[in-house]
Structures are given as C-alpha cells and as structure tokens.
Amino acid sequence: MGGGISGLACARGILDQAPSTEVLVLEAGTEPGGPVRTERAEGFVCEVGPHGFLNADPSALDLAKRLGLEDRLLFPDEARRGRFIFLGGRLRAFPDRPLRFLTSDLLSVWGRARVLLEPLLPLDPPRGDESVGAFARRRLGREAAERLIDPLVCGIYGGDMDRLSLASSTPQFAGLARRSRSLVVAAVRMVRAHASVAGGSTRLHQRRLVSFVGGIGELVRGLVDSLGTVVECNAPVTGLARHGGGWRVTIGGAHPRQLLADTVISALPAPAARPLLGPLDPELARALGSIGFLPAAVVALGLRREDVAHRLDGFGYLVPRAEGGSVLGVLWSSSMFPGHRSPEGTVLVQAILGGARQPDICEQSDAWLEEQVCGQLRRAIALRGAPVFRRIYRHRPGLPQYEVGHQARVAAVEAAELRLPGLFITGNALRGIGINACTVDAGKLVTRVLGRLAQPNVPAAAAATA
Ligand SMILES: Cc1cc2nc3c(=O)[nH]c(=O)nc-3n(C[C@H](O)[C@H](O)[C@H](O)COP(=O)(O)OP(=O)(O)OC[C@H]3O[C@@H](n4cnc5c(N)ncnc54)[C@H](O)[C@@H]3O)c2cc1C
Numbered sequence: 001m002g003g004g005i006s007g008l009a010c011a012r013g014i015l016d017q018a019p020s021t022e023v024l025v026l027e028a029g030t031e032p033g034g035p036v037r038t039e040r041a042e043g044f045v046c047e048v049g050p051h052g053f054l055n056a057d058p059s060a061l062d063l064a065k066r067l068g069l070e071d072r073l074l075f076p077d078e079a080r081r082g083r084f085i086f087l088g089g090r091l092r093a094f095p096d097r098p099l100r101f102l103t104s105d106l107l108s109v110w111g112r113a114r115v116l117l118e119p120l121l122p123l124d125p126p127r128g129d130e131s132v133g134a135f136a137r138r139r140l141g142r143e144a145a146e147r148l149i150d151p152l153v154c155g156i157y158g159g160d161m162d163r164l165s166l167a168s169s170t171p172q173f174a175g176l177a178r179r180s181r182s183l184v185v186a187a188v189r190m191v192r193a194h195a196s197v198a199g200g201s202t203r204l205h206q207r208r209l210v211s212f213v214g215g216i217g218e219l220v221r222g223l224v225d226s227l228g229t230v231v232e233c234n235a236p237v238t239g240l241a242r243h244g245g246g247w248r249v250t251i252g253g254a255h256p257r258q259l260l261a262d263t264v265i266s267a268l269p270a271p272a273a274r275p276l277l278g279p280l281d282p283e284l285a286r287a288l289g290s291i292g293f294l295p296a297a298v299v300a301l302g303l304r305r306e307d308v309a310h311r312l313d314g315f316g317y318l319v320p321r322a323e324g325g326s327v328l329g330v331l332w333s334s335s336m337f338p339g340h341r342s343p344e345g346t347v348l349v350q351a352i353l354g355g356a357r358q359p360d361i362c363e364q365s366d367a368w369l370e371e372q373v374c375g376q377l378r379r380a381i382a383l384r385g386a387p388v389f390r391r392i393y394r395h396r397p398g399l400p401q402y403e404v405g406h407q408a409r410v411a412a413v414e415a416a417e418l419r420l421p422g423l424f425i426t427g428n429a430l431r432g433i434g435i436n437a438c439t440v441d442a443g444k445l446v447t448r449v450l451g452r453l454a455q456p457n458v459p460a461a462a463a464a465t466a
Helices: 005-017 059-066 098-103 109-120 132-140 142-157 171-179 183-198 217-230 270-280 282-289 366-380 406-419 435-453
Strands: 038-041 044-047 083-087 090-093 209-212 237-243 246-251 257-261 263-266 293-304 316-318 327-331 346-354 389-400 423-425 463-465
Touching: 005 059, 005 217, 005 435, 038 217, 038 389, 044 293, 044 346, 044 389, 059 209, 059 217, 059 435, 083 142, 083 366, 090 366, 098 109, 109 132, 109 142, 109 183, 132 142, 132 171, 132 183, 142 316, 142 327, 171 183, 209 217, 237 270, 246 263, 263 270, 263 435, 270 282, 270 389, 270 423, 282 406, 293 366, 327 366, 346 366, 346 389, 366 389, 406 423, 423 435
Parallel strands: 083 316, 263 423, 263 463
Antiparallel strands: 038 044, 083 090, 237 246, 246 257, 293 346, 293 389, 316 327, 327 346
C-alpha cells in the first residue's frame, strides 16, 4: 500500500532479489512518487517536493545506478554552496568554517562567546529523549539555538525544535553529542575531515546532495518504468483484514475489488495507515495516531535575473521562527544546478512554507501564498517586479514530526508487526524522513519480507506491496 519512494523501493528490492515473486504496488493517487515529482513548464524545472537526496548512505544512489540513471545524476555547484539565514531583515552568511564563525554577524558577541564556552561546560550528554531545542539551548545557549538550530530543524521537518526529539529527528547530532565531550570541538573536527575529503587527501565517503538532470522525478520515473504493470495508480486501499495465514486487501477507486496476499507492506503516511491498520491492533492504532504530520506548501517562482539585486551565490536561505511569517526557507534552484533549472536570463527560486509556523497553510489561496513569498524575497534578495512564472504545490498530510517519545512509538509499531505476521510497515513516519532514509528502510524491510517468503509454509509467489 503506497506508491511513494518507500513503496516503490520495496517493490524494486523484492523483484531484484526474488524475481518470481508476484508484487503489486497499490497507489491511491493519479501518479506514484508522493512529493518526489518534477514538473517542467516554460523552460523551468520545478520540484514539487524534494530537490534531491543527501547520500549519507549509498542506498538511494545505488538504486539510481541499478535503474541505469548514472548518466543522469546531477550534483550541485559546490563553488556556490553557501547558505544564508534571514535575520534582522537581511541575509547573513551561515558560517561554514570555524574561523568564519568567529567573525560572523549571525550571533551577537555574547552569543558567539556562549558557543565558544561550550567545550568548558561540565560533561552533560542528552537527557533521555530530550527535545532538540532543550538540548541546543543547554549546550550552545539560547541565541545559537534560536538563530542557528531552529532554522536548520525547520528546514528539514518544518517543525518546532522544542517538540522534536533530538535522538529521532537529528540522530547524527545526537550521536555526536553522546560520543563527544564537546559539540563544538566535534563539529570543528567534522568540518576539517570534510575539508580534507574535499581536497582529495582521503577517500572517506562524502555526504552530497544528489539530483538528476531532469529533476528528482527521474528517480521515480526510473522506478516506475522498471516496475511496469506492478504499479497500479487510482487504487486506494480501503480495507485490510486477516485471511487464513495471509491478508485480504480491499481496493476502492476506479476498479474496486478485493485481493488476497500473503504479505502486505504498508508504506503509507501514518494518518493514512491508521484507519487501515488501527483496527487490527489497538497498540498499533495508538502509536500511528500519535505520529503527527504538518502540512507544507511549495511556491516555485521564475524571476527575471535583472529583477534580483542579490548575487544568489549559494543554495538559498532559512528563516528563523523569530523573524515571523510563514516562509521556512527559500532554495535558489537555478544557483544549485546552473543551466538546468531555468531559461536564460531568468532564475528559479522555490520557497517552502507552513509546518509548525502555519499549520493551515494548504487552506490559503494561491495569490496569498505567492504574495507571502514575494514579500519575503523583496526583503531578502531585493526582488523588484513580478515573477514571470509560478507554480504552487500543497502537501497534505505533509512532513512527519518525530516528536519527543518517537522512539517509543516506533518500538510499539515494531512490536505490533510481530503480532501481525505477514504485515510489514515502513515509510517516512518511522525511521527517517529523507529519500535516502526511506530507501535504507525499504532495503532492510525487503530482507525481512524475503525471509518470510523463504519459510516453507509460505507460498513463494504471493507478496502484495502497497
Ligand atoms: C515539501 C517537501 C520537501 C522535501 N524535501 C526533501 C529533500 O530535499 N530531500 C529529501 O531527501 N527528502 C525531502 N522530503 C521528504 C521526502 O520527500 C519524503 O519523506 C519521502 O518522499 C516520503 O516517501 P514515502 O514513500 O515514505 O511516503 P509518501 O511519498 O507520502 O508515499 C505514500 C503514498 O501512499 C499513498 N497513499 C495514501 N493513502 C493510500 C491508500 N489508502 N492506499 C494506497 N495508497 C495510499 C499516497 O498517495 C502516497 O503516494 C521533502 C518532503 C516534502 C513534502
């Protein structure tokens, strides 16, 4: 159930390893891929949701290569990788080197001194399942938490750092905090290690943003083309019940019917999974019901280059909560991938709005959303004139929120899976929100599914993924 990147990657993984398995991906929408979609119009290449994935682990990149997309890979222009924070009515460079931090105007002198004091503070690792905000304030001080950490967290989850779990939503940061005596010292070491990797002196794996010449939608297109008739759109699952040792799946939509499957994979957003899976197990219902999602909107605007005074020499900027407004951040798509995202003489910027800042964002009109972004761009990059191109995308239920207590919710989902043999649950609500995290989780799930199918009492040709 679910033809987003998680469901599609599960189907591909099963068929790669056990080609004789009967697999069906049931997708409620008219198109697969969830937010991973690219729209091309009037020479602009707009991302409906994600701009790419971070290859923190090689999973998604390997998938792309297996799909024959190696020639289509596109990496951002590293020479322009600067990022900015909109603070006090103007853009300020996010310091990417320790020395630049000392001279940066992002924090006051006291704010910088407070960060530099951190290595001298008594050892104080994360306290249980602590929120990102509480931990950041304690270790780095209020100013750094609100001006640096809040916008970074908002840029990924659209959420509230005081509610998001440090361990679940920023596991690398949490690991760093547990392993190192000082976050600042560990961060400096990491930056140095990255610098030496970039300099070619070591062959360590380097985290990079990865996209495709024609946009991130190429990944979904490649998956769907390789899966062929395995993917069925306009096929919402409306019911799921145990049937003998397997499952009876009820499908609504254009071709309502029921089918029997030995194995069912739920790759649905938690709000869609809960009404289907909840009746099977009250603990599962509780766990899925307590994973919140926040809606988001993406506004893509094509601008005449001459109407923008700023050099746009970076990937874009984030907006801390204290600045107000509903814009979480703006990506300068045509600076990230020059020559690939907008026609000559124009630039493409894409803003993301909503999340915890404005949960009713999807209810706002197109005109209102565009004006919010234009108002923000007038202040940040000195935009004059009106956009020459616009596209607006709404995301419901939007982005999952790994709030404090998330680990216990995931454990409850995993315990319920053991009580429901033949049902497997994945998707971005559980163990990672990024595309790469979804393909990593799909890969692990495929191993478990194939383990079940290999059991002697299970018919080998009957796995329904969804
Ligand atoms: C605006 C935005 C920007 C993002 N930016 C990035 C980024 O830059 N980098 C990155 O790595 N990640 C990014 N993400 C996150 C990433 O795109 C998602 O977490 C990921 O695509 C989720 O994939 P999924 O398959 O788990 O879920 P989904 O893509 O939500 O797939 C679930 C599918 O289930 C379907 N469905 C729902 N109910 C039913 C039903 N009853 N029966 C059948 N099908 C059903 C839905 O239609 C949907 O297609 C972004 C997300 C958004 C919204």
